Amino acid sequence: MPELPEVETIVRELAARLPGRRVTKVQVFRRDALGKATPRAFRAGLMGRTFAAVRRRGKFLLFDLIPAGHLVAHLRMTGKFTLSPPLAAPDPHHRVWLHLDDGGILVFQDLRCFGTLELVERLEECRGLARLGTEPLSPAFSVAWLGERLSRSRAPLKHWLMDQTRIAGLGNIYACEILFGAGLSPRRRADRVTGAQTGLLWKVVRKVLGQAIRKNGTTISDFRRVDEKRGEFQRFLKVYGREGEPCPACGTAVRRIRQQQRSTFYCPACQA
């Protein structure tokens, strides 16, 4: 479900409301979300701690705690965080409730139970985080960096863009949209992207992510913001989910293929 722009949207909304709130009670309705940790250890680690900040790294949400520790969350396909007034009973997909000292509840819900919540004392302990590559909106993501890394891989571009160890945060939707914007085939080998194309690809990565963040992400089926509102970027998708529809640039029917078990949408005329 959520890629970088959706996670960024959630993080900004939580960052506006969560810092300063203290955890007064922890309820775990389904322990899958906690990985190998026991609900007891999870509860003990969170009780009485105060949220200092909420940040994003790739598709991970990082909640910094006072006096120490971090809650590291990944929404995977269907995870959601919402801030709710007191509730009588959990909804069927609610997995964890963190009761706050203002009476509200930070709700973690996840239909498919792929999402994870991990409590660590130091961020270095988190394996998923350690593997992440460059943040595409940071200064470290430069045309030179991109060109150098592309030249070392023979992977198809779609696969290359979605590999979190290279660029952190792109998923299926934005990889498709970025390749369309750059006029590059999803099957093009990374090391066969020219210098000029690398410059354009770099620009498009930042442009597409920036626009998507401004539109509060993409809601295809069930992504929701902290207040349950939807993102708006789906109205601006050019190829994703549009198999058979005319390409907005040339009118050719958008095609769908499978790559790495995932659907890829592209215009066979505009993308080479």
Add this chain to the structure above:
DNA sequence: AGCGGAACCTGTCGGC
């Protein structure tokens, strides 16, 4: 290095 396949789990949708 890179690919295909399966697994994690639940729900929806389209076809017959």
Add this chain to the structure above:
DNA sequence: TGCCGACAGGTTCCGC
């Protein structure tokens, strides 16, 4: 109506 397969915004692990 009912069943069945395909598919879903992600990641990881295994074998070739």
